[in-house]
Amino acid sequence: MxxxxxxxxxxVLGSCLCLAAxxxxxxxxxxxxxxxxxxxxxxxxxxxxxxxxxxxxxxxxxxxxxxxxxxxxxxxxxxxxxxxxxxxxxxxxxxxxxxxxxxxxxxxxxxxxxxxxxxxxxxxxxxxxxxxxxxxxxxxxxxxxxxxxxxxxxxxxxxxxxxxxxxxxxxxxxxxxxxxxxxxxxxxxxxxxxxxxxxxxxxxxxxxxxxxxxxxxxxxxxxxxxxxxxxxxxxxxxxxxxxxxxxxxxxxxxxxxxxxxxxxxxxxxxxxxxxxxxxxxxxxxxxxxxxxxxxxxxxxxxxxxxxxxxxxxxxxxxxxxxxxxxxxxxxxxxxxxxxxxxxxxxxxxxxxxxGEHGWFGTHWMYEESMKIPLIxxxxxxxxxxxxxxxxxxxxxxxxxxxxxxxxxxxxxxxxxxKSLLPLLERNASSDEQNASAPWRSALYFHHHSFPEEQMVPRHYGVRTASLKLIHYYQFDEWELFDLAKDPEENLNLYENEAYQKRISGLRTQLSALKNQYSDDTDPSVMPEEWRRIFRGPDARKNNQENAP
Missing domain, CATH: 3.40.720.10 (Alkaline Phosphatase, subunit A)
Structure with a gap:
């Protein structure tokens, strides 16, 4: 001890330790x-x-x-x-x-x-x-x-x-x-x-x-x-x-x-x-x-x-x-x-x-990393x-x-x-389904650090109840996941023709969230020479000093 x-x-652990006003x-x-x-x-x-x-x-x-x-x-x-x-x-x-x-x-x-x-x-x-x-x-x-x-x-x-x-x-x-x-x-x-x-x-x-x-x-x-x-x-x-x-x-x-x-x-x-x-x-x-x-x-x-x-x-x-x-x-x-x-x-x-996707880390906008407990x-x-x-x-x-x-x-x-108290006040069986208006239609996420130990590139994105759009802006690479059909996020649908209309709407929503939260981060694509450093056969941590 x-x-x-x-x-x-x-x-005595159950005793009254403090009397609140x-x-x-x-x-x-x-x-x-x-x-x-x-x-x-x-x-x-x-x-x-x-x-x-x-x-x-x-x-x-x-x-x-x-x-x-x-x-x-x-x-x-x-x-x-x-x-x-x-x-x-x-x-x-x-x-x-x-x-x-x-x-x-x-x-x-x-x-x-x-x-x-x-x-x-x-x-x-x-x-x-x-x-x-x-x-x-x-x-x-x-x-x-x-x-x-x-x-x-x-x-x-x-x-x-x-x-x-x-x-x-x-x-x-x-x-x-x-x-x-x-x-x-x-x-x-x-x-x-x-x-x-x-x-x-x-x-x-x-x-x-x-x-x-x-x-x-x-x-x-x-x-x-x-x-x-x-x-x-x-x-x-x-x-x-x-x-x-x-x-x-x-x-x-x-x-x-x-x-x-x-x-x-x-x-x-x-x-x-x-x-x-x-x-x-x-x-x-x-x-x-x-x-x-x-x-x-x-x-x-x-x-x-x-x-x-x-x-x-x-x-x-x-x-x-x-x-x-x-x-x-x-x-x-x-x-x-x-x-x-x-x-x-x-x-x-x-x-x-x-272990999901063979990984042990975090930092991504993917579900296992982005989701947190809240009680x-x-x-x-x-x-x-x-x-x-x-x-x-x-x-x-x-x-x-x-x-x-x-x-x-x-x-x-x-x-x-914003306060979550209105959600607590709703009937326990109603939640979102029977509510007169959705509590929140989408979430904004932004990972700002690259290069870093786990080599997760900078990205921001939007997550709705059923879709997730991620932009790795330094490389101008995109991902779209249909969470309703693919909750493990195994299949990138960004190039899928059937989703192009929804992608357009999500990109508009992402821009709106970026403005709503006044995130003025520069999303410019980095020069090709820089990108090759992190996409070539030696694209690992020994190249971190080459990043801006």
Missing amino acids: NEIGKALLGI KGKPNVVLIVSEDHALSSFGAYQGRFAELKPTPELDKLASGGTLFMQAFCSNAMPAPGMATLLTGKMSHANGVLEEGDKFNGSQPSLPKLLQEAGYSTALFGKWGLGTEPEGFDHWEILADENEFYNPLFWSPTGKTRFEGYATDVITDLCLQWMQARKTDEKPFFMMVQFNASRQPWMPAIRHVSLYDDVLLPEPENLFDDLKRRAPPSRYQEMEIGNNLDLFYDLFSPKPDDWKPAEALSSNLVAQKNVLRMNEEQSSAWRLAWRPQNEALGRESLDEESLVRWKYQRFAKNYLRCLKGIDENVGRILSSLASTDGSQDLIAYTANHGRFV LYGTALAGPARKIVESSLAQDIDVAPTLLSALRVPVPQAMNG
Whole structure:
């Protein structure tokens, strides 16, 4: 048990930790860096039979579950900035990883501060600046630390012993306990980092699912020939880009030269070196049986991909199990014994591929990457206590306006999103089908970063209830998917004559959305010489320096 856990031993999890001011519920926004819907029980995805998220499923069973929720830019830092501001990436200034967040702009925590809330932030931040709008914050100094992490706070830096997901929750509970007699309501934002590559689970979960053969996606061995060219030049293939040692914790190769490795590839090794003797011993012993079995086998290319998929997907589920357990700890410790007087939201910055199309990454406008979980829970919300919003389109830009509206705090006009409360007020059985007008006819998405580690080109697009149009503007390449007929997005229909009228309408709609959100990004096609760099036989990361 780490030092914070020891300090919390006396806390009774169901006790009343905070008394909100009359009429003002406490608000908790819990965020995972990514959470694939295939790995979320309530969404009935591929792994639902394993019940991978029982605590989050309980939250969903008593609240509102949005089945069609999406991000607007599938990268971690832009996703965090959007949740804070209710604005698209181009509007909040965080277009890609490494961009610094402008904390002077209106944000959810600053607006709640002004409304009389105590505000706190715990866990991953990743926005390159000191958090603003939070009365108290304790954030990971390095979002790639999963064991014995270093935390940064206004009082300095402190390293804690333990698994980062557990430590983040310990800090949350400690803060809540310290203010249990404070009648001022609070807003607490918690972001977990466990689901990021290389997916290092808690040692207690390393053997979870060892006796299970996970189901494979039907398109695990997709040759990608029926899509536009960008999908064939990415760097997120399980077979080619997941390293047995760096990402999957198999034995170190004899010719390993850490000085020549990419810094991103050394994340797991740095975490192992930071472990104490007990952690290190348990970690190595846990992997030994399967690693030794792998060493005795001579796997062909297809069999090795299957082995890698099983190891990666299980580790991803194991990391989510740690998040789920700690969500349960937070929910058990809220102001009322059942948490019903609090306003709770759970979501993620973006989704993730878990083997679909043979991939493990994110960043695309494709469904697995763009779709996110979204749960709203609490008596501060109107409508039935339990509801599933089946078809209405929700987006990450809507989270901040929704929470503000539920608390009767004015929503700034500069926010791109809108409150989802009207959807909660509709009859539980009606949703979109029987509504007098559609809630939202289309979503806008824009990925701004290229080249980058996963080599996903810049693109923007429009998604309706049944169609998706994507433009990779630097290469002037397009994709159209009929989601009603092809939900896995296996077949690009952009050149199909039968769809040309609909394509024309979608292009008009895309232009309108770009104008609506004031996205002035230059969509110019890059010169042919530049394009050849990223479409030739050596079109990989060693050419990144040639990009503008």
